[in-house]
Amino acid sequence: MTSFSGSFAARHALLATSAIFIFSALPTIAHAAGTRAGTVISNTASATFDNGGGSTTVNSNTNTLTVDELIEIDVDWSDSADVVTTPGATSQPLKFQVTNNGNGVETYGLATVSTIGGDNYDPSVTQIVIDDGDGVYEPGQDTIYVPGSNDPVLNPDQSITVFVLSTTPGGLADGDRGGVQLTATSKTGTGAPGTSFAGAGEGGGNAVLGTSGGDDSDNGFYIVSSANVSIAKSATVLDPFGGTGVVPGSTITYTLVATTTGSGNLPNLVISDAVPTGTTYVPGSITLGGTAQSDANDADAGRFGSGTVTVNLGTVAGGQTRTITFKATVN
Amino acid sequence: MKRMISFAFALSLASALPGVAQAQSANAVAIDSNVMVERTTTDAAGRSQTMLEEPRVVVPGDKLVFVLNYRNNGVRAASDFVVTNPLPQAVAFDGTSDADASVSVDGGRSWGQLATLSIRNADGTSRPARAEDVTHIRWAFQQPIPAGRAGRLMFRGVVR
Incomplete structure (x- = not known):
């Protein structure tokens, strides 16, 4: 039974909780598109009762609201x-x-x-x-x-x-x-x-x-993301007499150390070095990381041609080193 | 001949009905519906103020307060008094402070407190009903409404 006093108390409870309702309602607005703009909302309540003449139903007025965009x-x-x-x-x-x-x-x-x-x-x-x-x-x-x-x-x-x-x-x-x-x-x-x-x-x-x-x-x-490469070249000499003198017939071993830095990659990194004038390349002397490479332009990384040693390292990420050696004799 | 009689009877019934309804509404229960929107404004000091306004237009997310006023205008008490409000499709139920109200989530076939109702999923399982599932709200009064007595019922909704 809802009486006058009951509904009065209910109204107070309603107003007291309104702040909480508002906060909880806000996310609903942000998530879904909601009722399409232009929609008409109609509300009608009905009451049924019996005042001696059997069950009767009456409808309330109808409230209409239009949904804006x-x-x-x-x-x-x-x-x-x-x-x-x-x-x-x-x-x-x-x-x-x-x-x-x-x-x-x-x-x-x-x-x-x-x-x-x-x-x-x-x-x-x-x-x-x-x-x-x-x-x-x-x-x-x-x-x-x-x-x-x-x-x-x-x-x-x-x-x-x-x-x-x-x-x-x-x-x-x-x-x-x-x-x-x-x-x-x-x-x-x-x-x-x-x-x-x-x-x-x-x-x-x-x-x-x-x-x-x-x-x-x-x-x-x-x-x-970029990467850089630096190359350090060094040479050791072995003369025909077991010493380190640069004389005709001495063998010079060149060492190239390529060091990459950075977070990126160096695609198609190719290292080439011309054999110095006054020396003759020792055939089949190219190594990459200690592994012998053929002189031919074939599947392996190294080759020799036109007086130049070329090693194709492919794509090298930053933070790595590659060591190449080759030999030449002094004319 | 028999067919003609029943036809005439139906005709007289149909013409009599509007007259009956009119006579009753003049001295029986009247019910009046009002819808208000709750708008919150924040002033420069950051204090928020909530106002109830009578809207013509709303936007999704607006908080609505539905107020139903009833009055027994008759000379006799109205028994078996039940007020029913189907929720407009674009409005999601948002609770009522009235503990006597019961709700339906199946178009008015079954009724109860929201916490006791469930929704059947397509795969045969069921889940507890939520406020937005409510299709109808109603108040079934245990006691007759004495002649001359008026009252007010309220519930809340959100524009979907």
């Missing part, structure tokens, strides 16, 4: 880690997700800023590209974004992948980090959350800015 946008950098780049590299993609968390169709403009601070360098953004839906950057297949011309139009809950392509400046050090900020801005407008744009919502209602305020940004990062 809530503009809610989310931009999220979605690479799992910093994107590895090398000095001078072009069209390196950063991957972002742009999601319409609002409840109406909305058009968004995209823009980038690379002077975000807190990083080591500013990548030079060359293009924004809208993915064709597979989440993989494919030049020529994905669509190049042109502001004002092909601004993405997103349905509620729809998410698109956007790639930001940049050129990495030359002369950067290994481990340098550079960030780019991508911003998506509602074409309806931006402002403080709760700002209402009369008649601008889907279905002709108002458009109301949600917690994002009509725009959202996120930063994506590149990390420079």
Whole structure:
């Protein structure tokens, strides 16, 4: 039995708990797009009773509310880690997700800023590209974004992948980090959350800015990975008499130690050294890491031709050493 | 001949019904529904203030308070008094401070306190019902409503 006093107490309990309800409700707004803009909510209660004439039902008045468009946008950098780049590299993609968390169709403009601070360098953004839906950057297949011309139009809950392509400046050090900020801005407008744009919502209602305020940004990062090689050359001499004099007939053993540094790779690292004039190369004397190499231009790494010793080391990661030796006799 | 009689009887019943309903609503129970939205504003000092407003438009996430006022306008007590409010599809139930209320999560077929209800999953298992599963709320009064007595019922919802 609900009496007057009972409902009065209930009302007080209701108001006392309202603050808690509000806090718990906030995340709901950010997650799902929610009821589509323009939806009409109607509420009617009914009462059945018997006052002697049998069971009777009466309906209340009907309250109707219209759901306005809530503009809610989310931009999220979605690479799992910093994107590895090398000095001078072009069209390196950063991957972002742009999601319409609002409840109406909305058009968004995209823009980038690379002077975000807190990083080591500013990548030079060359293009924004809208993915064709597979989440993989494919030049020529994905669509190049042109502001004002092909601004993405997103349905509620729809998410698109956007790639930001940049050129990495030359002369950067290994481990340098550079960030780019991508911003998506509602074409309806931006402002403080709760700002209402009369008649601008889907279905002709108002458009109301949600917690994002009509725009959202996120930063994506590149990390420079480079490697360097240094070569130390030394020679030992064995003369025909068992000494170390450089006389005709002495054999000189040259040792080249290539040392790589840095976090990157050196692709197709080739070491070549011309046999000094006044000496003659000793055929079949090339070794790599202690293993003999043939002089022919064949499957193994070493070869000799045109008076030059050449060793193809392939791709060498930073932090390694390769030791090459060859011999020549003094004429 | 028999068919004609039954037809005439049905006709007279149909025409009589609206008259009966009218007569009863004039001196029986009336129920009135109001919906308010709870809007919180924060002032410069960071204090938040919650206001109840009568909305025409809402956005997803808005907190609604449904208020039902009833009154027995009749001269006799109304027994077996039950108030039922189906939740609009776009509104998720968000509780009621009224312990007498029971809810349904199956379109009004079964009723109980939310904690006692469950939802059957597609794979045959079941899970405890949640507030957003509620389809109807109702108040079934144990005692008759005396003539002239009025009261107020409330529940909360969130625009999905």
